[in-house]
Amino acid sequence: MTEELTGAEITIRCLQEEGVEYIFGYPGGAVLFIYDELFKQDKVKHILVRHEQAALHAADGYARSSHKVGVALVTSGPGVTNAVTGIATAYMDSIPLVIISGQVPTAAIGQDAFQEVDTVGITRPCVKHNFLVKDITELAATIKKAFFIASSGRPGPVLVDIPKDVTQQKTHFSYPNSIHMRSYNPVTNGNTKQIKKAAELILSAKRPMFYSGGGVILDNAAGVLTELVQLLDYPCTNTLMGLGGFPATDKHSVGMLGMHGTYEANMSMQYCDVLIAVGARFDDRVIGNPKHFYSEDRKIIHIDIDPSSISKRVKVDIPIVGSVSQVLKELIKLIKASKEKTDAIALKEWWKQINLWRERDCLKYDRSSRVIKPQMVIEKLYAITKGDAFITSDVGQHQMWAAQFYPFDKPRRWINSGGLGTMGFGLPSAMGVQFANPTGTVACITGEASIQMCIQELSTCKQYQLPLKIINLNNRYMGMVRQWQEFFHGNRYSESYMDALPDFVKLAESYGHVGMKIEKPGDIEGALKDAFKLKKRLVFLDFITDQTENVFPMVPGGKGLSEMILV
Amino acid sequence: MRHIISLLMENEAGTLSRVAGLFSARGYNIESLNVAPTEDPTLSRMTLVTIGSDEVIEQITKQLNKLIEVVKIIDLTEGDHIERELMLVKVKAIGDGRDEIKRLTDIFRGSIIDVTDKSYTIELTGTSSKLDAFLETIGQGIILETIRTGASGLGRGDRMLKL
Numbered sequence: 001m002t003e004e005l006t007g008a009e010i011t012i013r014c015l016q017e018e019g020v021e022y023i024f025g026y027p028g029g030a031v032l033f034i035y036d037e038l039f040k041q042d043k044v045k046h047i048l049v050r051h052e053q054a055a056l057h058a059a060d061g062y063a064r065s066s067h068k069v070g071v072a073l074v075t076s077g078p079g080v081t082n083a084v085t086g087i088a089t090a091y092m093d094s095i096p097l098v099i100i101s102g103q104v105p106t107a108a109i110g111q112d113a114f115q116e117v118d119t120v121g122i123t124r125p126c127v128k129h130n131f132l133v134k135d136i137t138e139l140a141a142t143i144k145k146a147f148f149i150a151s152s153g154r155p156g157p158v159l160v161d162i163p164k165d166v167t168q169q170k171t172h173f174s175y176p177n178s179i180h181m182r183s184y185n186p187v188t189n190g191n192t193k194q195i196k197k198a199a200e201l202i203l204s205a206k207r208p209m210f211y212s213g214g215g216v217i218l219d220n221a222a223g224v225l226t227e228l229v230q231l232l233d234y235p236c237t238n239t240l241m242g243l244g245g246f247p248a249t250d251k252h253s254v255g256m257l258g259m260h261g262t263y264e265a266n267m268s269m270q271y272c273d274v275l276i277a278v279g280a281r282f283d284d285r286v287i288g289n290p291k292h293f294y295s296e297d298r299k300i301i302h303i304d305i306d307p308s309s310i311s312k313r314v315k316v317d318i319p320i321v322g323s324v325s326q327v328l329k330e331l332i333k334l335i336k337a338s339k340e341k342t343d344a345i346a347l348k349e350w351w352k353q354i355n356l357w358r359e360r361d362c363l364k365y366d367r368s369s370r371v372i373k374p375q376m377v378i379e380k381l382y383a384i385t386k387g388d389a390f391i392t393s394d395v396g397q398h399q400m401w402a403a404q405f406y407p408f409d410k411p412r413r414w415i416n417s418g419g420l421g422t423m424g425f426g427l428p429s430a431m432g433v434q435f436a437n438p439t440g441t442v443a444c445i446t447g448e449a450s451i452q453m454c455i456q457e458l459s460t461c462k463q464y465q466l467p468l469k470i471i472n473l474n475n476r477y478m479g480m481v482r483q484w485q486e487f488f489h490g491n492r493y494s495e496s497y498m499d500a501l502p503d504f505v506k507l508a509e510s511y512g513h514v515g516m517k518i519e520k521p522g523d524i525e526g527a528l529k530d531a532f533k534l535k536k537r538l539v540f541l542d543f544i545t546d547q548t549e550n551v552f553p554m555v556p557g558g559k560g561l562s563e564m565i566l567v
Numbered sequence: 568m569r570h571i572i573s574l575l576m577e578n579e580a581g582t583l584s585r586v587a588g589l590f591s592a593r594g595y596n597i598e599s600l601n602v603a604p605t606e607d608p609t610l611s612r613m614t615l616v617t618i619g620s621d622e623v624i625e626q627i628t629k630q631l632n633k634l635i636e637v638v639k640i641i642d643l644t645e646g647d648h649i650e651r652e653l654m655l656v657k658v659k660a661i662g663d664g665r666d667e668i669k670r671l672t673d674i675f676r677g678s679i680i681d682v683t684d685k686s687y688t689i690e691l692t693g694t695s696s697k698l699d700a701f702l703e704t705i706g707q708g709i710i711l712e713t714i715r716t717g718a719s720g721l722g723r724g725d726r727m728l729k730l
Contacts, residue, residue, distance in 0.1 A: 120581060121584070124581075124584065124585060124588055125588055125592050128635070129635040132580075132581075149635060181635070182638055182730065183576070183577055183635060183636055183637060183638040184635050306633070307629050307632070307633075308626065308629035308630050308632075308633055311622070311625065312626060315622075
């Protein structure tokens with residue numbers, strides 16, 4: 001006979017069974033019984049954030065940097081609505097999360113009870129799946145399903161809404177070892193025939209191009225992708241979400257592509273004759289105007305775990321639905337065994353062309369400037385951390401500069417909100433990254449606008465002694481908004497100026513951290529060195545940067561990849 | 568083009584709103600939609616009529632398949648199928664018009680299922696276009712009320728949507 005446990009006990013036991021180390025959350029009325037059970041054990045450590053949005057971003061950063069499922073716990077009503085931004089952020093980037101939310105007691109549901117919100121309804125469009133558990137006998141199986149769904153197929157956030165009375169009731173507990181769902185069987189292995197066709201097309205290419213996205217990181221396929229690209233001696237570009245999926249310092253890398261991608265990456269993308277898209281989804285920030293993209297003739301192979309990502313924005317010639325690591329492994333086998341070889345002469349010409357594009361030096365900026373250039377801060381950060389830090393970022397110009405000037409050689413080192421573009425993501429996600437990688441160096445590249453969206457988390461960082469380094473590129477503007485206003489709205493800087501900023505040094509100090517203000521280019525390196533020497537302290541580095549600096553190259557909205565604005 | 572998509576789904580609360588939410592969130596059209604449990608009470612079967620280009624329909628079926636509670640999908644219009652829709656129409660029926668309406672109802676193989684001194688209620692089953700044709704024939708002027716179930720359908724012969 002199994003023991004009888006309360007719903008709250010079952011919830012915690014399930015998390016223990018799943019091997020959950022950390023749960024990021026914020027208590028409230030509907031989850032009090034769950035918090036009481038958390039208190040009575042020490043296997044699952046709870047991290048108390050200062051706002052539910054941060055709980056989600058922290059769980060998200062934890063998941064992105066560790067390949068584990070991130071877990072968050074929030075209360076009903078405002079607990080959930082605060083969490084929605086974080087859930088949507090994870091959903092857009094396919095990050096595996098399980099969110100446990102409290103709900104008002106079953107009898108009160110639909111009565112407009114205190115702190116009641118239709119959680120399942122409000123989160124439905126931004127979760128992979130969600131559940132409302134009305135029957136305690138289904139609680140354990142539901143949590144098992146949640147972890148299974150979140151981490152399999154194309155990953156994503158799964159929410160389990162538990163009414164308060166269910167956490168009080170008792171039932172026999174046994175945690176299922178495995179789960180079978182007749183309605184959910186994600187494909188894992190790619191179709192052999194399609195893979196064969198793809199191998200033939202890859203070998204026949206004259207101007208080949210690999211285009212690798214976040215799927216490569218999510219499926220831990222960076223190693224196999226690198227092997228395949230190097231085996232073929234083909235060029236490879238990474239998307240914003242795919243940075244680190246192929247090593248940026250490898251000679252085959254042409255850098256990031258897209259709206260702020262490199263000249264060589266965008267030109268190669270536009271003019272290749274065989275494009276191998278791996279775990280990427282041809283989104284609007286990547287290929288620009290699809291009509292313009294179509295204007296050049298090329299064959300496309302698209303490998304993705306999600307069938308609905310294929311032929312959504314761009315028609316492809318060889319679709320392969322499957323786990324990217326499995327498909328890439330098969331491709332390597334076939335290519336190694338094939339009698340056909342790559343076209344060395346054509347390839348040489350292609351590389352010659354790419355190297356000409358590289359000579360355009362599209363990421364150049366004024367290195368002799370007397371005000372701090374944000375790009376230089378990132379370059380120095382790269383040098384001082386030896387390219388081996390975990391970098392989280394917020395959203396805007398600083399995010400693009402981080403992506404351009406910090407070459408990532410390893411996956412899961414670059415943590416940013418690519419799909420939803422959530423300002424406020426950087427700091428809380430860095431907390432999650434630090435929990436997942438307690439000995440790792442973690443820096444958050446942010447701006448004075450973004451950082452203020454979740455600045456309260458400096459308090460959480462103090463409570464848990466998280467030695468993050470915050471690189472604040474402070475240009476007193478919402479920089480990306482200002483850039484668009486400069487380019488497309490006649491320099492009318494409508495509401496993009498940040499007035500009445502806090503003294504970030506004092507602010508950091510008031511939370512018990514170290515603050516530094518850096519105003520001269522000559523001081524960047526010294527400040528960074530000093531900051532990273534403080535291994536046990538959070539250091540807030542406030543860099544006063546050039547207000548007028550813009551991110552280049554830029555593909556304006558509605559334009560094609562080869563229609564970049566260059567410096 | 569018009570497509571009739573049939574879905575087998577887990578018979579659980581909220582499944583319908585997942586489907587409806589998907590259509591509104593992604594801007595797909597729903598011409599009609601109906602749903603009821605099957606002979607297996609754990610499963611519901613939904614029939615959706617939608618209009619879209621081949622690319623849109625491909626996305627619709629892929630996105631529907633992605634919903635965790637959707638077990639199986641078939642696009643009936645991709646092959647041989649039978650389509651039926653039920654319609655009830657209440658019409659003004661006075662004087663000479665009463666005979667004419669009765670005749671038209673017979674021609675369309677419908678039946679009059681409720682009679683008052685001023686109105687008939689007609690029941691008619693058929694393809695959606697047959698029902699359209701009937702409404703056009705009797706004319707807008709005399710129609711008091713119309714209710715249609717939306718199309719349902721099955722594949723012909725061996726074409727089945729079954730677990």
